[in-house]
Amino acid sequence: MSTETRTSSSTDGESPIKPTDLRGILKYVPMFRGQTFIISVDGSVVAHEGFRNLLMDLAVFRSLNIRVVLVHGVGQQIRSLGEKRGVPILDAYGSGPTNEEVLQLAIESSGDVSTRILSQFTELGVSCAIPNAIRATERGIIRGEDFLFTGKVEKVDAPVLEDLLSAGITPLVSPVAANRSGQILRVNSDAIAAEIAAELKASKLIFLTSHPGLPVNGQSLLNVPAEDLRRTMADNPSAIPAELLSKVESSLSALAKGTPRAHILDGRIFGALLTEVFDKVGLGTMIHSNEYDQIRPARPSDLHSLYNLIRNAASSDAVRERSFESIQESLSDFFLYEIDGSLVACAALIPYPKENVAEVGSVFVQPFYQGRGVGLKMIHYAEREAFAKGFDKLFALSTQTFSFFREVCHFSEATLEDLPQARQEILLHSGRRSKILMKDLKSSGTPS
Incomplete structure (x- = not known):
């Protein structure tokens, strides 16, 4: 509800x-x-x-x-x-x-x-x-x-x-x-x-x-x-x-x-x-009516709003900083939570097909809507999408919300070696010291 x-x-x-x-x-x-x-x-x-x-x-x-x-x-x-x-x-x-x-x-x-x-x-x-x-x-x-x-x-x-x-x-x-x-x-x-x-x-x-x-x-x-x-x-x-x-x-x-x-x-x-x-x-x-709130893929018309949302989140180190160009290039990875036409939350599902895993990243919920179940809906959406695309595992990197991923979303802590090689390099060069959390989609199934 x-x-x-x-x-x-x-x-x-x-x-x-x-x-x-x-x-x-x-x-x-x-x-x-x-x-x-x-x-x-x-x-x-x-x-x-x-x-x-x-x-x-x-x-x-x-x-x-x-x-x-x-x-x-x-x-x-x-x-x-x-x-x-x-x-x-x-x-x-x-x-x-x-x-x-x-x-x-x-x-x-x-x-x-x-x-x-x-x-x-x-x-x-x-x-x-x-x-x-x-x-x-x-x-x-x-x-x-x-x-x-x-x-x-x-x-x-x-x-x-x-x-x-x-x-x-x-x-x-x-x-x-x-x-x-x-x-x-x-x-x-x-x-x-x-x-x-x-x-x-x-x-x-x-x-x-x-x-x-x-x-x-x-x-x-x-x-x-x-x-x-x-x-x-x-x-x-x-x-x-x-x-x-x-x-x-x-x-x-x-x-x-x-x-x-x-x-x-x-x-x-x-x-x-x-x-x-x-x-x-x-x-x-x-x-x-039911279509009041929805999670949907990002569209080109969302680009500026999405960039501003991520920039504001990055200012408090809640997410990794992204340039406008990088968001534009990977726009198809993003999905948005919209309430009555207003952008409330964002996240990206980034595929690593070689390792058959995906990352849920750039997860951010507008401050007023935090604590209202929006973040959990976004993670559940990512899990369903990743499972539907045949990925075995879903991982997340977090500096501030790792307890949310572990206790609410039931991810488990993982190590650097569990990540795809390309993602390991990005993490090491970022200096963010993010905690690594992983979920096995095959054993846990997907949320309804």
Whole structure:
């Protein structure tokens, strides 16, 4: 399982990186230009004093030609109105039954919030529109309980939304929608956002909440594969906070229909949205499909990034220093660990066919991802590749991570004479005094 946890989270109201760091942002512009993000913002975030800052972040997206659909909730607004008017609220979020009194509160709250967002977008110079692009249908009677005026999405009018986005207009979608007969229904905003993400083939579905990401069993997650989260939902749904269940269900639904990434983060933190999107670590929790992280062969387009990674590693003597030309010449030996398009780790599988052995070298994991199992995955990959190519043994030379190879990867210490003659000479001339570790692939087999 490749779930990653957060050791700490920011609670001081500011994101870990400055959203004005243009160098960090511009690096991602080619990756996201022209793509569609569905942003779902809770009513509690809309009510927060920093909401205008969030709209400014969305304005940044538009200026970078990232297409945005904004879906808003009204849960907190419904509760506030209900308290003022003495209307009991059993469910303010559109998942449980909605009676006529609560429906009227939802309609009024939706109008107020939509008007507020429209006004502030206009002030920021962002064109937006409120389309009737969602058609709802009644949820009906579930386990004997009539859900009355609670609805679910029946149809997303994708062409209408596409036309608006193509014209540079941000669609603003509220959590009330009409059915075929024109009856207004209360619909869960998380479910609306997920359906829109699937229909528009969005690259990201982002939930902005009043929670710092998604905790599972009390442990805040950095990222989690969708399959792992599905198993948790099936086996132990109580491990997930009740107030985030709707977002998890909607995330999984969107990913099952082709959306690659869903994010859950605290939208009240200044710069949180820009940090989540434009920083490789992010701020909240990302739920991803299986291709989110991968080990793959290096490509010519990776050459400069690979050289910089090895150069940084060599500066601390973690790996042997390599010239740009030597890396270029041996690029086909390298394989990379990539997370969401970012280079996280590298290694090379160097063949010595005369002796029928191979070396796994230039193994390095970016500091933030060390201790998260990435290095072990890289060694297992090298073992499988070496075994598949018919090599009898795999060896590694290490000055700093020999205990990792010995205790975690189950290599055994070897001697200089165990190395191919060519590699002996390189080691002797380097002066690095590396420890030699060897693994017999024929006897140990390969990791699954």
